[in-house]
Amino acid sequence: MARTATRHLLLLLATAALALAGCAGFEPQPGPGPEPLPATRYRALTTPIIAVGDTQEHESTGYPLHDNDSALDAYIEVTQRPPEQALFGRRLLEWALASHPDEPFIHLGDVMDLSCRSEAVRIGRIFQASQSPGAILPGNHDGLMFGIFAHNLFAPGTTTPHRWNQVCRRGADADRKEFRSENEALTKRGFIATYLSDQIKAPQPKPGLVAPPVQGPHIVEWRNPDPDAFLSAARGELIDGPLHADSFLAQRLVLPRAPGATRRTIVIALDTNQSGLLVGIWDTLMGRSPGSMGHIHPDQIRAVEPWVDESVAAGDILIFAGHHNWRSLGLGSRTMMRQLMSRLEQPLVYLSAHTHRGFWAVHRTLASQPLLELNVSSLSDWPIAYRRISFAYDEEARRLLVRGDLLPRGEKPNTSDADLLAAWRQQACEPAQVPLKRLDDEDEKLVRAQKSTRGNLMEWLLAAISPLCESCEKPLYRHAQAYLDEILEIVLELDADLGRDAHRLHTVKLPAWCGERDFTACTRGVMAEHADSFAAHVKLFRRKAALAALFNEHLDDLTSHRARAYMTCRAALAAKDDFDATPDERNANRGEQKRKAEQFFRIETSVGMD
Numbered sequence: 271m272a273r274t275a276t277r278h279l280l281l282l283l284a285t286a287a288l289a290l291a292g293c294a295g296f297e298p299q300p301g302p303g304p305e306p307l308p309a310t311r312y313r314a315l316t317t318p319i320i321a322v323g324d325t326q327e328h329e330s331t332g333y334p335l336h337d338n339d340s341a342l343d344a345y346i347e348v349t350q351r352p353p354e355q356a357l358f359g360r361r362l363l364e365w366a367l368a369s370h371p372d373e374p375f376i377h378l379g380d381v382m383d384l385s386c387r388s389e390a391v392r393i394g395r396i397f398q399a400s401q402s403p404g405a406i407l408p409g410n411h412d413g414l415m416f417g418i419f420a421h422n423l424f425a426p427g428t429t430t431p432h433r434w435n436q437v438c439r440r441g442a443d444a445d446r447k448e449f450r451s452e453n454e455a456l457t458k459r460g461f462i463a464t465y466l467s468d469q470i471k472a473p474q475p476k477p478g479l480v481a482p483p484v485q486g487p488h489i490v491e492w493r494n495p496d497p498d499a500f501l502s503a504a505r506g507e508l509i510d511g512p513l514h515a516d517s518f519l520a521q522r523l524v525l526p527r528a529p530g531a532t533r534r535t536i537v538i539a540l541d542t543n544q545s546g547l548l549v550g551i552w553d554t555l556m557g558r559s560p561g562s563m564g565h566i567h568p569d570q571i572r573a574v575e576p577w578v579d580e581s582v583a584a585g586d587i588l589i590f591a592g593h594h595n596w597r598s599l600g601l602g603s604r605t606m607m608r609q610l611m612s613r614l615e616q617p618l619v620y621l622s623a624h625t626h627r628g629f630w631a632v633h634r635t636l637a638s639q640p641l642l643e644l645n646v647s648s649l650s651d652w653p654i655a656y657r658r659i660s661f662a663y664d665e666e667a668r669r670l671l672v673r674g675d676l677l678p679r680g681e682k683p684n685t686s687d688a689d690l691l692a693a694w695r696q697q698a699c700e701p702a703q704v705p706l707k708r709l710d711d712e713d714e715k716l717v718r719a720q721k722s723t724r725g726n727l728m729e730w731l732l733a734a735i736s737p738l739c740e741s742c743e744k745p746l747y748r749h750a751q752a753y754l755d756e757i758l759e760i761v762l763e764l765d766a767d768l769g770r771d772a773h774r775l776h777t778v779k780l781p782a783w784c785g786e787r788d789f790t791a792c793t794r795g796v797m798a799e800h801a802d803s804f805a806a807h808v809k810l811f812r813r814k815a816a817l818a819a820l821f822n823e824h825l826d827d828l829t830s831h832r833a834r835a836y837m838t839c840r841a842a843l844a845a846k847d848d849f850d851a852t853p854d855e856r857n858a859n860r861g862e863q864k865r866k867a868e869q870f871f872r873i874e875t876s877v878g879m880d
Contacts, residue, residue: 296859298867299597299631302642302875312662312671312876314528315535315587320370320402321674322656323378323593323623324648325363326411327393329386330356330757331815331822332454333436334750352717353756354844355650357822358837360392362649365698365838366656366677367400373658374402374500374526376539378623378646379409379593385456386438387464394468395826403474403500405521406465408541409593409624410564413458414515441812441819457514458543462506465519466490469501476501482508490519498524505573506541515545518570522577525589525661534586535661537621538574542566542592542599564594564624566603571610578613587663587670588614591621596633596643598624608636617670617877618642621659626651627860628676629868630875642877644674651860652849653690653870654842664876673874685871687846687862694842702836704767712763713840716756717847747807754814758793761821764836765790772833778824781816793817 328351351359367375382389397404406412415434438454456464463482470479477495482488490506506519523537542564581588590611596604611618618641628647632640647655655676662671676684678693699706764773775789784792796814801807828834854861865871 296864298864299629300634301630301869302632302872302877305874305876307664307667307669307876309671311664311667312669313531313664315531315533315661315663316525317528318370318373318658318660318673318675319525320366320373320375320656321378321621321644321646321659322363322366322375322649323646324380324409324626324650325360325377325393326351326380326383326648326650327360327389328356328383329388329438329440330753331441331819332384332386332439333433334746334811335433335437350720350753351650352713352720352844352848353753353760354713354716354840356757357760357825358841359650360396361834361837362654362841363393364396364399364834366649367396367402367404368834369678369697370658371401374523375400375404376523376537376591376621377404377406378591378621379407379543380411380623380648380650381406381409382411382456382461383650384437385411385413385415385434385461386440387454387456387460388438388440390456390461390464392826394464397468398471401473403472405501405523405539407521407539407591407593408458408461408465408519408543410543410545410562413456413461413517413543414545415455441816458517459508459510459514462490462508462517462519463488466504474499474501479504485510498527500524500526502536503577507569515543516567518544518567518573520570520574522574528660528662533663534581534584535589536577536581536586537589537591538577540566540574540590540592541570542594542603544570562598564592564599564603566592566599566606568606571606575610578610582613582615587616587661589619589621589661593622594624595622595645596620596631596641604636611639611641612637617668617879619644619661619670619672619877621646623648626858627865627868628653628655628870629865630870630872631868632877639879640877642670642672642875644672646674647870650845652845653687653860653865654694654845655684655690667878669876669878671874671876675873676871683871683873691842691846694839698835698842699839700835701831702767702839703832704836708767709839709843712767713843714847716760717844717851720753720756720848721851744804744807747804747811751801751807751811751814754811754818755797757818758797758814758821760840761818762790762793768833768836772830773828775821775824778820780820781813783813789821 381393432455434455466479467481469476470481479492487510488508490504490508493503494501500523501521502524503522504519507517509517518541520541521539523539525535525537527534544565544567578588618639620641620643622643622645625645626648629645631643633643634640644657646657647653649656658675658677660673678697680689680693680696684690684693695706699709761775765775770776778789780789780792787795796817799810801810825837849857849860
């Protein structure tokens with residue numbers, strides 16, 4: 271019997287083919303025109319906040335599946351990112367937050383990739399280390415397997431681990447019991463519960479906010495007694511079982527007020543990922559990936575209506591935010607949003623992520639009043655960047671000015687990818703104290719290696735539609751081992767680049783099978799091993815995965831500025847190398863000229879009432 275999951279994937283592959291074919295017909299969205307008013311007309315409403323998106327922290331050491339085999343990366347480029355991203359990608363988020371320690375942040379979703387507990391733990395450490403208040407909006411990868419499948423992990427009568435749980439078992443089980451639970455994957459309910467628990471642990475007090483129970487339905491209804499707190503309120507519903515993706519969490523954020531500001535500025539942070547069972551089926555029938563489309567259900571609209579009415583009565587300026595960009599929201603969701611926005615007598619702004627490319631756009635569909643959208647780029651694919659956002663208002667003209675500085679930057683604003691790359695080199699690579707030529711050569715070599723060791727798509731298709739058998743699974747382990755070899759090679763490069771005192775990898779307790787060898791000899795030894803039989807491939811894969819997971823865990827303990835700069839630099843350089851090595855027609859409209867057509871490098875604009 272053919273695999274059920276593969277049927278979904280074949281349909282998604284066909285969808286991707288149509289999407290890729292459509293790239294040639296790219297038409298930029300309507301964007302804002304020249305600024306009509308002098309800057310002196312505007313009065314500042316807020317001090318800046320940091321807006322990031324799409325970290326997509328990836329668990330690379332779980333059991334390999336056909337769903338994320340490297341062969342798919344030759345077809346859908348973001349299936350498998352450069353190995354530097356798996357080890358160092360989260361450092362980009364850490365670097366962005368640490369660079370602005372006094373400014374609140376908003377993460378516009380997709381903090382995880384596979385939606386694994388290990389991914390959430392690693393990202394959670396970064397958020398906990400930040401002293402700034404912040405909020406995370408759920409993205410489609412936060413609670414859905416691969417950002418697509420809303421599997422029910424707790425179906426009655428099941429006796430074997432769900433494949434979602436298997437792909438999340440770091441170190442492919444390793445020898446540690448804490449990695450072998452039946453709870454390694456995070457459903458949408460699990461993600462929201464974990465996030466709220468992390469908010470309780472954050473440095474900023476949140477009196478009255480309670481952690482949701484581990485299981486069972488739960489209603490979130492919380493208001494911060496501090497009226498000026500960044501996270502001022504939360505409402506939502508947590509659902510177990512097959513409809514867990516219908517769970518939602520809406521948040522109310524109070525932005526820091528600029529000196530002399532006469533109005534408060536409130537962000538209504540929505541959960542655009544209410545992708546329940548029926549929504550997923552409908553999107554699939556319509557030839558769309560369930561994760562690519564965003565959905566907001568009426569229950570969430572009802573939950574935020576009192577916040578909107580309260581702000582209207584108080585004269586606040588309201589900003590809306592969600593993970594999915596406006597055009598990727600379902601028609602029903604956009605219609606309800608427009609109806610909600612019609613209660614406001616102010617200019618309309620929507621902040622989003624999801625596209626991994628970034629843009630400014632003006633939307634006039636479903637209503638005559640323009641809606642200005644600022645879409646931030648990602649921290650997982652080039653262009654690696656984020657925004658520093660503030661708002662100002664002209665009361666007489668009723669125009670809202672949005673400043674969105676594109677970061678990192680040099681002395682002058684970025685006007686090209688070359689400027690953006692130069693900023694990363696100056697601010698992250700130079701403090702690493704490793705010759706830039708050496709870093710460039712290392713990352714370019716590994717990106718080429720990763721692309722050259724990807725499996726063959728035809729081999730993948732033949733294996734995927736076949737009945738379960740060892741010969742069908744063997745290529746998965748072979749491809750996964752190649753990727754793990756590249757990850758382990760990066761660890762050896764880190765050893766040579768930073769030195770023992772900086773990385774302290776020699777202090778890591780190695781698996782018993784390493785014997786008396788140090789980490790370098792053990793790593794080189796396991797990379798040199800070869801396997802013939804299926805059982806030998808599985809065994810060798812697990813050993814490599816155990817080492818990679820162990821080293822990856824240790825990297826979170828490296829706190830020196832030099833080590834953090836090194837890891838940040840390598841993640842940024844690898845993303846750019848991967849981008850440059852990918853044909854423009856397969857970059858999902860992320861090419862520089864297409865981004866310029868949608869004003870990616872613009873740093874401010876305004877929107878009025880008509």
